[in-house]
Amino acid sequence: MHSGMARLVPHPRVALAATAVALVAPAAAADAYIGPGAGFAVMSSFLAIFVTMIVVLASVFAWPFRALWRVVRRTGPPPASIGRFIVVGFDGQDPALTDQFLQEGLLPNFAALKAQGTYRRLQTTYPALSPVAWSSFSTGTHPARHNIFDFLDRDRRTYLPLLSSTRIGAVEKFFRLGKYLIPRERPALTNLRRSKPFWTILGERHIWSTILRVPITFPPDRFHGAELSAMCVPDLLGTQGTFLLFTTRPPAARFKEGGQRVQVTLTGDRIDTVVTGPENTFVVGHPPLTCPLTLTLDRAERRTTVTIGSETVTLAVGELSGWLSLPFPAAPGVTVAGITRVQLLELGEHVSLYMSPINLDPEAPAMPISHPDYYAGYLAKRHGPYATLGLAEDTWALNEGVTDDATFLKQAHDIDDERRAMFLTSLEKLRRGALVCVFDATDRIQHMFWRYLDQNHPAHRRDVPAEYREAIKALYRKNDALVGQVMATLGPKDLLMVISDHGFSSFRRGVNLNAWLHREGYLTLKDGADGSTEWLRDVDWTKTRAYCLGLSGLYLNLRGREAGGIVEHGDKARALKAELIARLAGLRDEAGGDIGVREAFDTRALYEGPYSENAPDLVIGYNAGYRTSWDCASGMVAGPVFEDNTKAWSGDHCIDPRLVPGVLFCNRKIEDTRDLSIVDIAPTALRLFGLEPPPHMDGRPWAVAS
Amino acid sequence: MTLVNALLVRLADALLAPLAGLPPLAVVAGCALGSALAVLGVMRFTSNQVALGLVKRRIHAALLEMRLYNDDLRALLRAQGEVLRHNLSYVGLSLVPLVITAVPLTLAIAQLQAWYGYTGLTPGTPVVVTAAVERGAAATMPRLEGAGVEVTGPPRYFPTLGEMTWRIVPRAPGPTTLRLVTAGGTVIEKQLHVATGDDIARRSPLREQPSFVGQLLYPSEPPLDASAGVTAIRLPYPERLLPVAGQAVHWLYVYLALTFAFVLLLRKPLGVVI
Numbered sequence: 001m002h003s004g005m006a007r008l009v010p011h012p013r014v015a016l017a018a019t020a021v022a023l024v025a026p027a028a029a030a031d032a033y034i035g036p037g038a039g040f041a042v043m044s045s046f047l048a049i050f051v052t053m054i055v056v057l058a059s060v061f062a063w064p065f066r067a068l069w070r071v072v073r074r075t076g077p078p079p080a081s082i083g084r085f086i087v088v089g090f091d092g093q094d095p096a097l098t099d100q101f102l103q104e105g106l107l108p109n110f111a112a113l114k115a116q117g118t119y120r121r122l123q124t125t126y127p128a129l130s131p132v133a134w135s136s137f138s139t140g141t142h143p144a145r146h147n148i149f150d151f152l153d154r155d156r157r158t159y160l161p162l163l164s165s166t167r168i169g170a171v172e173k174f175f176r177l178g179k180y181l182i183p184r185e186r187p188a189l190t191n192l193r194r195s196k197p198f199w200t201i202l203g204e205r206h207i208w209s210t211i212l213r214v215p216i217t218f219p220p221d222r223f224h225g226a227e228l229s230a231m232c233v234p235d236l237l238g239t240q241g242t243f244l245l246f247t248t249r250p251p252a253a254r255f256k257e258g259g260q261r262v263q264v265t266l267t268g269d270r271i272d273t274v275v276t277g278p279e280n281t282f283v284v285g286h287p288p289l290t291c292p293l294t295l296t297l298d299r300a301e302r303r304t305t306v307t308i309g310s311e312t313v314t315l316a317v318g319e320l321s322g323w324l325s326l327p328f329p330a331a332p333g334v335t336v337a338g339i340t341r342v343q344l345l346e347l348g349e350h351v352s353l354y355m356s357p358i359n360l361d362p363e364a365p366a367m368p369i370s371h372p373d374y375y376a377g378y379l380a381k382r383h384g385p386y387a388t389l390g391l392a393e394d395t396w397a398l399n400e401g402v403t404d405d406a407t408f409l410k411q412a413h414d415i416d417d418e419r420r421a422m423f424l425t426s427l428e429k430l431r432r433g434a435l436v437c438v439f440d441a442t443d444r445i446q447h448m449f450w451r452y453l454d455q456n457h458p459a460h461r462r463d464v465p466a467e468y469r470e471a472i473k474a475l476y477r478k479n480d481a482l483v484g485q486v487m488a489t490l491g492p493k494d495l496l497m498v499i500s501d502h503g504f505s506s507f508r509r510g511v512n513l514n515a516w517l518h519r520e521g522y523l524t525l526k527d528g529a530d531g532s533t534e535w536l537r538d539v540d541w542t543k544t545r546a547y548c549l550g551l552s553g554l555y556l557n558l559r560g561r562e563a564g565g566i567v568e569h570g571d572k573a574r575a576l577k578a579e580l581i582a583r584l585a586g587l588r589d590e591a592g593g594d595i596g597v598r599e600a601f602d603t604r605a606l607y608e609g610p611y612s613e614n615a616p617d618l619v620i621g622y623n624a625g626y627r628t629s630w631d632c633a634s635g636m637v638a639g640p641v642f643e644d645n646t647k648a649w650s651g652d653h654c655i656d657p658r659l660v661p662g663v664l665f666c667n668r669k670i671e672d673t674r675d676l677s678i679v680d681i682a683p684t685a686l687r688l689f690g691l692e693p694p695p696h697m698d699g700r701p702w703a704v705a706s
Numbered sequence: 707m708t709l710v711n712a713l714l715v716r717l718a719d720a721l722l723a724p725l726a727g728l729p730p731l732a733v734v735a736g737c738a739l740g741s742a743l744a745v746l747g748v749m750r751f752t753s754n755q756v757a758l759g760l761v762k763r764r765i766h767a768a769l770l771e772m773r774l775y776n777d778d779l780r781a782l783l784r785a786q787g788e789v790l791r792h793n794l795s796y797v798g799l800s801l802v803p804l805v806i807t808a809v810p811l812t813l814a815i816a817q818l819q820a821w822y823g824y825t826g827l828t829p830g831t832p833v834v835v836t837a838a839v840e841r842g843a844a845a846t847m848p849r850l851e852g853a854g855v856e857v858t859g860p861p862r863y864f865p866t867l868g869e870m871t872w873r874i875v876p877r878a879p880g881p882t883t884l885r886l887v888t889a890g891g892t893v894i895e896k897q898l899h900v901a902t903g904d905d906i907a908r909r910s911p912l913r914e915q916p917s918f919v920g921q922l923l924y925p926s927e928p929p930l931d932a933s934a935g936v937t938a939i940r941l942p943y944p945e946r947l948l949p950v951a952g953q954a955v956h957w958l959y960v961y962l963a964l965t966f967a968f969v970l971l972l973r974k975p976l977g978v979v980i
Contacts (some may be wrong), residue, residue: 049768055769055772055773055776055782055786055787056772056782056783056786059772059776059777059779059782060779060782063777063779066777208777226774310977372773372774374770374774375770375772375774377770377771378767378771380772381763381764381766381767381770382762382763382764382767382771384763428780429771429775429781430782431778431780
């Protein structure tokens with residue numbers, strides 16, 4: 001054993017190793033005098049080996065009994081026509097760009113996949129939004145059956161926005177111990193997505209699935225497999241991504257989207273401040289948790305040493321750190337753990353430091369973000385820390401001009417690389433069952449870099465490095481390489497699908513439909529209000545018949561449904577809806593010289609199901625180049641109906657879903673001639689594994705060639 | 707080694723003699739704390755902490771993988787292979803600090819063993835002194851004597867064992883010197899410490915001819931002259947056991963357990979990966 005160990009170390013250590021052997025071995029033989037240092041190495045190693053032996057032996061002995069039990073309970077897997085079902089989701093991969101890059105010969109692996117099997121458009125959902133579309137993918141149902149209609153829903157009592165997918169409750173029962181509060185219960189966490197994902201149904205027949213970062217999986221599903229949650233996992237502050245800007249600059253207007261400015265003071269060449277975290281629910285009064293942050297400036301070298309908690313990193317101006325631990329001590333023995341990345345933005349007269357949204361630490365998440373619970377920690381131990389936030393790429397910081405294109409690209413690619421590593425490991429482990437992984441970089445980078453593709457975009461700039469102009473193309477090529485890697489691992493019984501939930505389009509002009517509703521007399525403001533207050537707080541609900549909330553929904557202010565509803569159900573509601581549909585269809589942007597809204601869709605005509613009541617009354621089908629404006633999305637009524645979008649967020653897909661289908665590549669021929677929809681994938685997966693799709697599924701399985 | 711031992715004995719006596727009045731458990735605990743700090747310090751500054759942290763994470767990952775894929779025998783065995791592989795890396799990365807800590811701690815443990823490993827011989831209670839002799843040396847039958855010690859019978863020789871024994875009765879408490887006088891007049895000495903109550907003092911059960919292990923484990927006295935015909939002299943000191951939670955436990959176990967505990971407690975506050 002010792003000689004074996006010595007071979008592992010570089011040559012100069014061999015002599016030392018030999019000395020150790022000479023010293024320790026006779027001493028141990030003589031009187032068990034093993035130094036504690038040696039003892040630790042040996043004991044730790046032995047413990048790990050011992051534990052693994054026990055686990056292996058237990059598994060080996062238990063395996064026949066488990067198999068027998070499955071046979072007795074008839075829960076074993078049925079005969080399947082495939083071995084592995086692999087879905088690579090590139091969120092937002094656009095068919096038009098895909099076609100263009102295929103023609104240019106930039107995507108050889110996609111081309112091979114197309115030649116070998118299938119390449120088709122994939123119909124998306126109404127609306128064409130990721131949470132909606134991926135929920136339909138998971139469950140094989142339309143929104144009226146899975147209950148996700150947008151990113152946002154509204155509180156019917158207050159008209160304030162709510163996250164559509166998750167409810168996070170508060171802990172209300174505590175034991176009190178002096179100033180400390182010991183929770184007597186766990187906070188209620190509810191995934192509002194209804195219906196069963198297909199991996200749950202597979203799991204009921206003991207077919208394993210690994211589900212990585214598929215949107216609307218927070219809190220995670222419980223099933224036979226492993227799942228890492230994605231979209232709607234909050235940051236440590238409980239938001240969907242709040243970046244922090246520590247700056248010596250004088251206070252300025254607050255950020256509109258997802259950021260907080262923290263005023264700091266320079267003392268000599270040092271800044272001492274704190275990172276303010278979430279409420280400390282372990283202490284009476286719930287004061288905010290804090291973690292010290294110190295910046296020690298080195299002006300000569302144009303760099304700073306950043307110390308957060310127990311971690312220290314030295315950064316040059318513009319350099320983005322790796323993940324840093326951010327421990328918030330909450331009570332004796334209790335630490336709420338986050339991870340973050342920082343970047344020194346400027347070091348001159350003023351000093352500014354960007355801090356990314358504080359992600360839940362995957363090794364000790366404050367909320368369940370995986371199934372089984374240890375799965376997130378397993379991935380972190382295997383691959384290192386990784387982004388856990390639902391919308392992990394910090395689009396808001398770039399939109400607000402806090403970070404730049406280069407920082408965003410690096411962040412997005414780093415997160416993408418983290419996910420690739422997880423995916424490839426999971427692919428290697430999977431022998432039979434399903435593996436689904438969604439890569440978000442396609443969506444995020446297209447959102448933020450479309451302005452460099454579209455010369456007519458208000459935020460287009462010519463004088464940008466090729467790296468930014470080509471960012472989308474480069475990402476498609478990177479994705480192509482991943483597809484090639486996956487194809488290389490495929491066996492004859494494996495089925496690979498590469499899909500996107502929707503396509504993409506330019507977002508040149510914003511449409512404030514609340515302003516239009518106000519102008520046209522459907523929405524009334526309170527006396528003296530100008531409509532510039534967020535979240536519809538200026539609206540007089542006693543005189544308002546319709547309002548917009550979220551990225552695509554228009555709601556009637558229905559009596560008995562909304563707290564201040566005035567529109568009667570039945571004929572009056574139907575008439576109002578028909579009137580709005582008629583007036584919105586072809587709504588023209590005179591200044592922009594184009595149609596802003598192609599059509600407004602009556603959701604009752606689109607889909608029926610147990611959750612139809614929760615749907616917006618209309619889904620707005622914006623024209624290409626248009627989308628709901630930033631002001632409208634944040635519930636402001638003031639301002640023009642149409643306005644230029646000058647933000648970095650320049651591409652979008654919240655438009656008429658017929659304009660932004662997704663893509664479907666498959667390594668086998670799909671013989672159906674009908675239009676293929678994302679809602680069909682779940683029943684197809686079940687059928688491929690020999691299971692009959694449940695009748696509640698709206699999708700219909702495809703005929704996949706064997 | 708003899709010189710090193712002489713220095714270490716003087717150093718240990720200077721450090722431990724003032725503590726002789728304290729409860730042995732307290733001294734052992736203090737030594738364990740010091741050892742833990744030394745181990746952590748050595749680990750911190752002589753090992754590749756980043757690599758150690760990484761390999762530990764990989765081991766944990768492989769263990770979790772076994773839990774995750776417990777239905778898949780192939781995955782289980784591969785994960786176990788990874789555990790073994792990473793364990794070898796872990797041991798390899800620990801080698802340098804292992805060597806660096808093993809040497810001083812082994813020397814220190816030997817000194818502590820001399821102080822806390824044995825209780826003294828009881829005055830009035832007969833014990834047997836054993837001398838290992840070279841073949842043929844028995845013909846000369848050396849004489850044993852010592853101040854405060856009564857030799858109560860003639861020496862006995864066991865040719866098959868190559869040993870001679872004397873039955874002695876210590877009479878006076880405290881340190882004394884046994885003298886083994888050969889027919890040729892050569893005098894071989896062995897230190898003896900008779901108990902005064904439950905006193906703490908340096909005691910060495912064995913003095914032998916020069917050997918690396920002998921000097922490492924029994925450093926209290928210089929080795930015997932190789933030409934004296936006597937290879938070792940042994941005294942039957944009873945082992946000292948420490949009372950811990952109602953149990954009598956050898957001090958070394960207490961020391962090792964406390965050292966482990968202190969290392970585990972202090973590693974995170976001191977930021978050391980071990």
